[in-house]
Amino acid sequence: MSVDLLDQGRTSFAQQRWTEAYARLAAADQAGALGADDLARLATAAVLLARDVEGSDLFGRAHHAYLEQGDVENAARCAFWAGMILVGHGGHAQANGWLARAARAAEDGPADAVVHGYLRIPAALRAMRAGDYTAALDGFTAAREVGVRWHDPDLLALARLGIGGTRVLLGQMADGATLLDEVMVDVTAGQVSEIPSGIVYCAVIGVCRETFDLPRAREWTAALSRWCEQQPDLVPFRGECLVNRAHIMLAHGDWADALAEAERAVERLTDPPGQPELGQAVYQQAEILRLLGRPDEAETAYRRANQLGEEPQPGLALLRLEQGRVEDAAAAVRRVLDGAPHSLARCQVLPAVVEVLVAAGDVAQARRAAAELADMASRRDNPWLHAVAAGAHGAVLLAEGRPDAALAVLRRAWGLWQELGVPYEAARTRAAMGAAYRAAGDEDAAQLELDAARWAFTQLGARQDLARVEALSRRAPVAPGGLTPREVEVLRLVATGRTNRAIAAELFLSEKTVARHLSNIFTKLDLPSRAAATAYAYEHHLV
Template identity: 40%
Template sequence: MTVDDDRLDAARRACAEREWATARALYVRLRAEGPLEVDDLAALADCCWWLGLMDEYVATAAEVVDQRMAAGDAAGAGMAALEVGVPELVRGHVAAGAGWLARARRLLADVPDAVEHGYLLLLDAHDALDAGDVAGADRLAAQVLDLGDRHAEPTLQAHGLFLRGRCALRRGRVAEARRLLDEAMVPVLGGRTAPQWAGDLYCRMMQVCHELGDLPRAQHWTEVTERWCRGWAPATLFSGICRVHRVQLLQVHGQWPQALEEAERAAADLTGLDVTAAAEAHYRVGELHRLRGELDAAREAYDRSRGLGRDPQPGLALLHLDAGHRGRAATMLGAALDATTDPLTRAPLLAAAIEVGLDSAGGTPDELVEELSEIADRHASPVWRAVACRGRGVLLAAHGDEVAALRELREAQERWQQIGAPHETACVRHEAADVLDGLGDHESARAERELATAELEELGATHEIARRTARHPRRRRTDGLSPREVEVLVAVADGGTNREVGHRLHISERTVARHLANIYLKLGTPSRTAAVSWAREHALL
């Protein structure tokens, strides 16, 4: 029995017009009446892929492999096997994916000059980079690019350039990396690359922008990718990944209800399609719950993310900080920092460590801020520069240099405002208010604090407000004491020696002595006992 020619033409037209559901329905009915030619079977597999019907895709694509093998098309069968293996690995079916890739290698071994070898080299290069072998990954990426050039294959050229850009980034050659990444996207933007491999590069570009903390570029590439996905709708996999990156932007811009809704949708859509992206979606759900003070829901989301293979740091450590377990947060971040030397992987961990204010996660607070500053400057990162400015401001205030501290905090505030990050802006305002109190400008401090609290209330950051309020439950006359000097005075009132106070506050014994000298001078008191007595009288204790 043969299939109906008119309906077959209709199925092919629907596929060419990217009407995936219509094309699939026609192909399925035709297939029930008789065997499809291998190209039509491959078209049916493509329909299933774009619709996110991955089990059906794998089953159909496996038949494509068999038919191409039967026809003696080793190169076509090898590429088809590879295009089964990659999605299987992506959705977490490691054994099946490895088996299909092994079959692809065996089939292509008989076709030594086939361009399809470039895709195997590409996978090997990604594996090398993930394992930390940057030099090996770069050599393999160069071979991919060479194959692409020799065969005039834009997809391989784009992927080879992109991977070389990633390698340059890992080596700290940021200008070179940006040039390579931008060049890689030229054939992608021009529609000259195979669509499924183009989608992969769009997603990787968004990821790189977020790793760099370059939110303006992340915004640009997210919008570009969203437009591209609409042209291949529903493009379930790529649309889901794009939604995760959109969530990251919405979170920074303070649109938390929409971000949470999108993150939960992405987690549902990506289940069974991409285990890594699904894990990231669950992590984003956890971050949004944590920011809203919903700590139990945040922990549950972090646990789901961990179950899919993502270490839920630094969010889980910050959750422990929010719950009052600062030591546990410090331990977690210390372990995470010890586990990586990659600067862009360390950057968010360093930012969290600075937030915790610890000296056990890879160095003293000063060293943590210095490292993050170096990463930010080397990578021209708007986000990490803002975080580093805030960190320097807080440290300068702790060291008693309120004037320099206020300057750094104002710069951080300006940078966050340029990015459009209301939560981070409000937090910096609160810290600037503390410094203004230390400088004796209580009126400005009060205005900053009220504005920051209003911004946090609008966001729904009730937990952050409670934490800030707990830190300053009642504003009393402090005679110009800085926040750090108040902390030292409180620790002294608890009976601590200079060494014990230094250990508790993560500062040196000499710094404690300097703070005490400033306290005596500002309060006009001659001794520790008199200073503590003053603090009790003014409700600081």
């Protein structure tokens, strides 16, 4: 009976039917029928079903079984995977123990054995995360040399992944992307085994997302989806695949589908518990809910993401901004920016920093943030980053009362968003262009841009943005006293009792600019105070 189970388990494993393979091999194990190779198979099946702790334990048992056979090379390899799986699961102390055991086993084998290349990977990863990119590159390069010498596709994949990822962090985007594409070709060709394949897929797509490389992220996510579909009961990597798909759908304006995909990811990553990607899935869900104008649900999701260890910023800060809690939003984005460990992390935060600080009236710091973003964009051939930087610069120029200069960069941003096929950002840019045209005194052009933005927000289901653009798109009445359209807007809001800060937030201006408009209004209309201005607005039917 145990022999039949063992044969069936091996067959299921070869056919990538992981649930079936795990059940049959585990049953054979209970009958005492598993040797070292089959324990390694059972460990792999457990990991691919997200039973990480059990998988690590099984790799540990395989390690001891190989040692008993005198196979120190495979013993060290199993100890390596026992440790690496625990690293991904957060069990760093136990992981270090297994990696040390792998090193000891490797010492008993040949000095040039392939496992010495594997053992370069953990130290290189630690160096990369600590920002010591020189040490990281040295470690990954040494691992690659061993992989080339021994023709080991798994080691080559992990080493090239590390080199490519480190080069991206160093700003060497083209070289890094080329290396990552090379790794992915090997993975999609089936030359790499299952666990490192999943690691490579998710890591490469994660790099594409972090570097705003939407076309590459879309292409490799499609490949990951196909890989997952070939293994229907695969648990890890499938949830992250759904998160990536949701991110791409969101960017391309398919918000209903994006939300459904994010919810599927959350469901998939919740059971079994302890999957580290769950926080990312919940954050993605929160982002979509915020954009759809469902603030209560979004806040609940941001809080849950935080409980799961995922940073809820800058999304939560943008929600606070929509709720009128401008100071809370500003404090949050300043904190996150100060803690951003490297330039790519700062790129993720800086657009929100500019948006929030402009609303908070801190235009000087918003300008510095926009300048940093522009500097980063100038050193990278990345259309997404160039579009973000141009939009941020335009927002600052508009807040400084320089609408003509703002229009020049906003038009460039809009063109880039159009080319990238990102309708939400394109619509936000058109709304900003409408505000800039109005500030420049061109009401017809302002209405055209605002109408276009209103249509796009309606199609997307962006309720909050739609409400804002509808408020902006109300035609300014013909004003007495030579007031500009922007001054009429300011006067109308003064008449409703809003403070300068509230007016600045609503019109996306700085408080200094609002104060200047108010001074011009008092001068043009010969009014002594806000109370007199309020009375004037009512007398002339401006409210």
